[in-house]
Amino acid sequence: xxxxxxxxxxxxxxxxxxxxxxxxxxxxxxxxxxxxxxxxxxxxxxxxxxxxxxxxxxxxxxxxxxxxxxxxxxxxxxxxxxxxxxxxxxxxxxxxxxxxxxxxxxxxxxxxxxxxxxxxxxxxxxxxxxxxxxxxxxxxxxxxxxxxxxxxxxxxxxxxxxxxxxxxxxxxxxxxxxxxxxxxxxxxxxxxxxxxxxxxxxxxxxxxxxxxxxxxxxxxxxxxxxxxxxxxxxxxxxxxxxxxxxxxxxxxxxxxxxxxxxxxxxxxxxxxxxxxxxxxxxxxxx
Amino acid sequence: xxxxxxxxxxxxxxxxxxxxxxxxxxxxxxxxxxxxxxxxxxxxxxxxxxxxxxxxxxxxxxxxxxxxxxxxxxxxxxxxxxxxxxxxxxxxxxxxxxxxxxxxxxxxxxxxxxxxxxxxxxxxxxxxxxxxxxxxxxxxxxxxxxxxxxxxxxxxxxxxxxxxxxxxxxxxxxxxxxxxxxxxxxxxxxxxxxxxxxxxxxxxxxxxxxxxxxxxxxxxxxxxxxxxxxxxxxxxxxxxxxxxxxxxxxxxxxxx
Ligand SMILES: Nc1ncnc2c1ncn2[C@@H]1O[C@H](COP(=O)(O)OP(=O)(O)OP(=O)(O)O)[C@@H](O)[C@H]1O
Ligand SMILES: Nc1ncnc2c1ncn2[C@@H]1O[C@H](COP(=O)(O)OP(=O)(O)OP(=O)(O)O)[C@@H](O)[C@H]1O
Ligand SMILES: [Mg+2]
Ligand SMILES: [Mg+2]
Numbered sequence: 251x252x253x254x255x256x257x258x259x260x261x262x263x264x265x266x267x268x269x270x271x272x273x274x275x276x277x278x279x280x281x282x283x284x285x286x287x288x289x290x291x292x293x294x295x296x297x298x299x300x301x302x303x304x305x306x307x308x309x310x311x312x313x314x315x316x317x318x319x320x321x322x323x324x325x326x327x328x329x330x331x332x333x334x335x336x337x338x339x340x341x342x343x344x345x346x347x348x349x350x351x352x353x354x355x356x357x358x359x360x361x362x363x364x365x366x367x368x369x370x371x372x373x374x375x376x377x378x379x380x381x382x383x384x385x386x387x388x389x390x391x392x393x394x395x396x397x398x399x400x401x402x403x404x405x406x407x408x409x410x411x412x413x414x415x416x417x418x419x420x421x422x423x424x425x426x427x428x429x430x431x432x433x434x435x436x437x438x439x440x441x442x443x444x445x446x447x448x449x450x451x452x453x454x455x456x457x458x459x460x461x462x463x464x465x466x467x468x469x470x471x472x473x474x475x476x477x478x479x480x481x482x483x484x485x486x487x488x489x490x491x492x493x494x495x496x497x498x499x500x501x502x503x504x505x506x507x508x509x510x511x512x513x514x515x516x517x518x519x520x521x522x523x524x525x526x527x528x529x530x531x532x533x534x535x536x
Numbered sequence: 537x538x539x540x541x542x543x544x545x546x547x548x549x550x551x552x553x554x555x556x557x558x559x560x561x562x563x564x565x566x567x568x569x570x571x572x573x574x575x576x577x578x579x580x581x582x583x584x585x586x587x588x589x590x591x592x593x594x595x596x597x598x599x600x601x602x603x604x605x606x607x608x609x610x611x612x613x614x615x616x617x618x619x620x621x622x623x624x625x626x627x628x629x630x631x632x633x634x635x636x637x638x639x640x641x642x643x644x645x646x647x648x649x650x651x652x653x654x655x656x657x658x659x660x661x662x663x664x665x666x667x668x669x670x671x672x673x674x675x676x677x678x679x680x681x682x683x684x685x686x687x688x689x690x691x692x693x694x695x696x697x698x699x700x701x702x703x704x705x706x707x708x709x710x711x712x713x714x715x716x717x718x719x720x721x722x723x724x725x726x727x728x729x730x731x732x733x734x735x736x737x738x739x740x741x742x743x744x745x746x747x748x749x750x751x752x753x754x755x756x757x758x759x760x761x762x763x764x765x766x767x768x769x770x771x772x773x774x775x776x777x778x779x780x781x782x783x784x785x786x787x788x789x790x791x792x
Contacts, residue, residue, distance in 0.1 A: 292710050391579075409578060441785070508739055509738055
């Protein structure tokens with residue numbers, strides 16, 4: 251039998267605005283097993299808010315509602331803020347979309363990784379230090395000793411992203427929610443970083459939610475994909491079959507990609523159909 | 537004639553054990569009206585080269601020219617009218633408390649324009665944002681809209697050279713297509729020269745004529761886009777990049 255780590259039914263995220271309530275996520279349902287689940291969809295479609303809602307990281311007055319939001323069968327919406335703090339980072343980690351925002355600008359990189367590791371494992375300083383260096387090496391940082399002593403503003407875009415991944419993986423979570431984790435990495439380093447995540451899924455049974463706008467990457471890296479539009483899921487498919495997707499929105503996204511092997515004078519742009527937003531959300535539960 | 541040329545550029549930061557040689561002996565030329573790509577390893581010095589051209593780093597040696605200007609430690613006043621940059625991080629590069637109107641208005645008055653009102657409307661129109669966006673703040677814009685504002689700000693002084701650092705990596709593919717079409721139209725219309733950093737080889741192939749490939753501070757190869765499309769690199773690192781650019785393959789991770 252397939253083990254279910256997360257079970258989500260009819261998830262809604264709502265922000266009150268002056269013009270009335272705005273629903274960023276409008277009734278999304280899916281399960282996550284020990285698998286690599288991709289979420290794709292255009293800017294503003296609700297991908298990040300879905301990920302943040304799982305960890306209850308939506309700031310008030312924003313609201314999270316769901317018929318079911320269960321981690322190992324336990325209702326996450328019923329947990330106290332204290333209990334959630336234990337879950338965040340240790341059981342479920344999230345790599346945020348904007349690494350420079352998530353790093354503390356006035357703390358050296360090494361201290362930040364060590365602090366997280368010590369908080370969750372109770373390890374001593376020297377063990378934490380060794381672990382931090384090891385993680386930086388694993389994410390292909392060329393000069394880990396220098397980077398340990400460096401400040402966030404001294405890092406390149408892609409280095410910041412890899413440091414965030416190192417920080418989130420150091421506690422060996424059961425679920426990793428990765429929001430655009432490799433968008434600033436060259437394809438070679440990206441492959442290396444993904445192989446670490448891949449190994450955690452295959453060898454330790456970690457569950458992965460992989461939010462990305464890189465359709466080719468999701469097609470080749472994930473097991474299943476949810477395609478989101480205007481706060482709903484419009485299509486669910488096996489990742490390997492993403493290129494055969496049938497929804498006109500998914501086809502439109504695929505059609506707007508430039509290609510190395512086929513030059514085009516102009517790129518296709520998406521023509522949106524209001525009916526896409528009206529159709530009920532497709533379920534990604536199984 | 538070459539519009540931008542960089543010869544034996546070295547850039548370093550820090551000293552002692554923390555010294556980083558971020559760019560080592562980089563040389564390339566960009567003809568007028570062309571688009572030149574910078575691709576390569578994360579942390580290999582791509583952003584640093586753009587920042588050096590813009591005069592945002594002080595510790596460098598070598599020779600850089602833009603048009604007839606030879607660049608020294610300081611940039612002449614009118615340099616920023618001719619050369620503009622769109623930064624890697626669209627979140628960080630716009631001030632959170634400045635509306636679109638303020639961002640564009642201040643840039644225009646800084647460069648001595650008078651007809652600011654008209655120009656703001658024209659700029660918004662150029663980047664495909666309607667007048668409705670004029671008084672919005674960054675947090676009221678999507679990632680793609682924010683990036684267009686950053687591009688509008690770069691266009692405001694009517695530069696002839698624009699340095700673009702990952703202009704579409706924060707965008708979804710449909711907005712990416714819109715932004716790339718826009719950049720191509722603007723280049724055509726205003727005869728612009730671009731230097732464009734991207735880790736997406738298909739984006740570079742679409743936009744550029746040639747690209748430098750960087751690894752660990754060095755340019756290991758300058759290749760034409762025709763050679764890139766034909767998958768004919770000369771350096772093994774470029775080969776490796778091209779091989780990895782068609783999605784994730786577990787075995788590629790081991791062989792690297
Ligand atoms: N505090 C807020 N108040 C009002 N609306 C918000 C707030 N935060 C987010 N939104 C809106 O919620 C919607 C979904 O946002 P979300 O960040 O999930 O998009 P996304 O799919 O991750 O997009 P991207 O690819 O650009 O990261 C967007 O339309 C956004 O403008
Ligand atoms: N202000 C600084 N102080 C110290 N080191 C710096 C500074 N800015 C950049 N560096 C270092 O210079 C090197 C090159 O950084 P750069 O930002 O140019 O890389 P990049 O090629 O743009 O990478 P990415 O694709 O990840 O953005 C990195 O090792 C970085 O840590
Ligand atoms: Mg997002
Ligand atoms: Mg960079």
